[in-house]
Structure formats: structure tokens, C-alpha cells
């Protein structure tokens with residue numbers, strides 16, 4: 224049987240002093256698309272930030288593609304994050320440089336082979352449909368285009384997992400459908416996608432496994 228790519232075993236996740244999610248057991252398999260839903264403050268971002276090792280795991284275990292998150296050492300955080308591509312609601316592109324240079328910055332930081340950088344940047348921008356904008360500054364792009372650049376940036380190091388926290392939160396409905404379609408295509412290409420959202424019409428348009436955060440638990444819909 225296929226091994227889960229992400230597994231929570233009796234995991235308790237804290238945000239500050241709050242135990243937000245308690246004794247979570249959950250397995251997510253390679254290539255799955257998973258929606259994370261639930262009311263404000265029920266723990267969607269906490270779960271995503273815990274997977275990204277931004278928040279320490281309080282109790283239990285989380286295993287991501289063989290990496291155990293319990294007491295993860297600093298030196299192991301960078302290799303873990305190479306396995307993860309992260310997309311947030313607010314685009315977080317560097318405003319002082321072009322799209323191309325935003326992506327180059329990531330490849331430099333992750334020591335991607337120098338000779339292959341240009342080709343890789345063009346490849347991911349083509350995939351997300353914004354190659355024509357590569358020399359523009361972020362403020363010259365619409366919200367939807369910026370978010371496509373952010374997804375391209377998340378794909379740069381060819382991670383197996385994409386974590387998206389309300390990626391359509393600032394977009395109009397049509398643009399958000401196109402973006403959700405793109406994330407579903409990315410998942411069909413074999414990547415695991417976890418997407419937190421409040422936009423329930425997406426669940427009807429693009430049905431997928433759905434997990435709801437409620438009362439400190441994660442409930443399978």
C-alpha cells in the first residue's frame with residue numbers, strides 16, 4: 224500500500240499558548256488534493272504553519288515525507304522546506320524587483336544550479352500562465368497574476384507538497400476559479416496540495432477530499 228506523504232499521529236498543535244488542534248490523527252497520500260475548511264480561528268493556518276515548521280509541534284508526531292517534525296533541528300528545517308511550496312493569501316512578492324528577479328532570489332537562496340536557473344524560472348512561469356509578465360514589477364500585475372507568480376515561485380524547487388492558505392482570498396470569483404483550477408492541475412501532475420479556504424463554491428466546482436477544523440478536531444467531510 225502507498226505510504227502517506229503527510230501523517231499526523233496524536234499531534235497537538237499550538238498557536239501561542241492556545242492548543243488549537245488536539246490529538247490529531249490524519250494521513251494524506253501522494254498526489255491528493257485536500258481542502259481545509261472551518262470557521263475563523265479553528266486552526267487552518269495553524270495546521271499549515273505547523274507543517275512548514277513555523278510553529279513548533281506541541282505533542283505527538285507529524286511526519287512529512289519521512290521527516291519527523293517533533294523537535295526538528297534548525298539545520299533540518301531548510302531541507303524540509305524544499306519539499307514544500309507555500310502560497311499565502313497576501314502574495315508576499317518582493318516589491319522592489321521584477322517577477323524574474325523574485326524567482327531568481329529563491330533559486331539563489333536554495334543554491335539551485337546556476338546554469339539551470341533561467342530555464343527553470345521560465346518553465347514554472349509558463350506552467351502558471353504568466354511567462355509574458357516575467358520582466359514586470361509586481362505592482363504592474365493584477366492580484367490573480369501576482370498569485371500565479373507566487374504559485375510559480377512555490378514550484379521552483381519541484382516540491383512534492385504545495386501548502387496554500389486561502390490563496391484565493393483576495394481575488395474575484397472568476398479569477399479564483401482559474402487559480403483553483405491551476406492548483407488542481409498541479410495536483411493531477413502528482414503533487415499533494417493542501418488548500419485552506421472559506422470559498423465553499425470552489426468545493427462544488429472542483430470536488431476533492433475535504434477536512435473541516437472544528438472544536439480542536441479535524442473532521443473528514
Ligand SMILES: Nc1ncnc2c1ncn2[C@@H]1O[C@H](COP(=O)(O)OP(=O)(O)OP(=O)(O)O)[C@@H](O)[C@H]1O
Nearest residue numbers: 238239240241243262263264265266267268269270
Ligand atoms: N500569534 C498568536 N498567538 C496566540 N494565538 C494565536 C496567534 N495567532 C492565532 N492565534 C489563535 O489560534 C487560533 C487558530 O488560529 P488560525 O489562524 O489557525 O485559524 P484559522 O482557522 O486559520 O482562521 P482564519 O479562517 O481566520 O484564517 C485562534 O484561536 C487564534 O486566535
